[in-house]
Amino acid sequence: xxxxxxxxxxxxSLSKRAKARPEHLVRLAELxxxxxxxxxxxxxxxxxxxxxxxxxxxxxxxxxxxxLVDAQRWAEADPYVSxxxxxxxxxxxxxxxxx
Numbered sequence: 653x654x655x656x657x658x659x660x661x662x663x664x665s666l667s668k669r670a671k672a673r674p675e676h677l678v679r680l681a682e683l684x685x686x687x688x689x690x691x692x693x694x695x696x697x698x699x700x701x702x703x704x705x706x707x708x709x710x711x712x713x714x715x716x717x718x719x720l721v722d723a724q725r726w727a728e729a730d731p732y733v734s735x736x737x738x739x740x741x742x743x744x745x746x747x748x749x750x751x
Contacts, residue, residue, distance in 0.1 A: 654690060654746040655723035657713040659730075659738040666707035669694075672735035679730065680713070688716040690748065710738075714746055 661669075683689040692713040696703040711732070717723040724743045732738050 653716065653719075654714055654748055655717050655720065655743055656746040657715070657723065657727045657741065657743050658710065659727075659732065659741045660710045661708055661737055662739045664707070665737045666705070668735050668737045669708065669732065672731040672737060675731035679726075683715050690714040690716070714748075720745060 680689060680692050683692075692715070693711065694708040695710045695712065697706040697709050700706075713727075715723070715726075717726060720743065727733070727741050727743050730738075730741075733741060
């Protein structure tokens with residue numbers, strides 16, 4: 653089943669994000685290579701794909717896991733979580749309808 657993982661960043665998370673990003677991307681690449689990643693990306697703090705110093709307010713990942721518990725465990729083990737980037741992480745089942 654698909655699950656949405658929505659994280660909310662702490663204030664001024666940009667430097668923490670930069671440090672943890674390589675490890676974070678490795679985990680996403682593993683999901684992608686396994687055919688289990690629908691979409692992933694950050695949420696810019698301003699209306700610009702490259703927000704610069706404004707940074708990001710959070711991230712969205714939609715990926716396939718065997719269960720909600722597995723999705724939650726994967727999310728909790730994310731390098732952004734251990735680096736203190738995330739203020740909160742919300743994992744919910746996701747039903748893909750379109751496209």
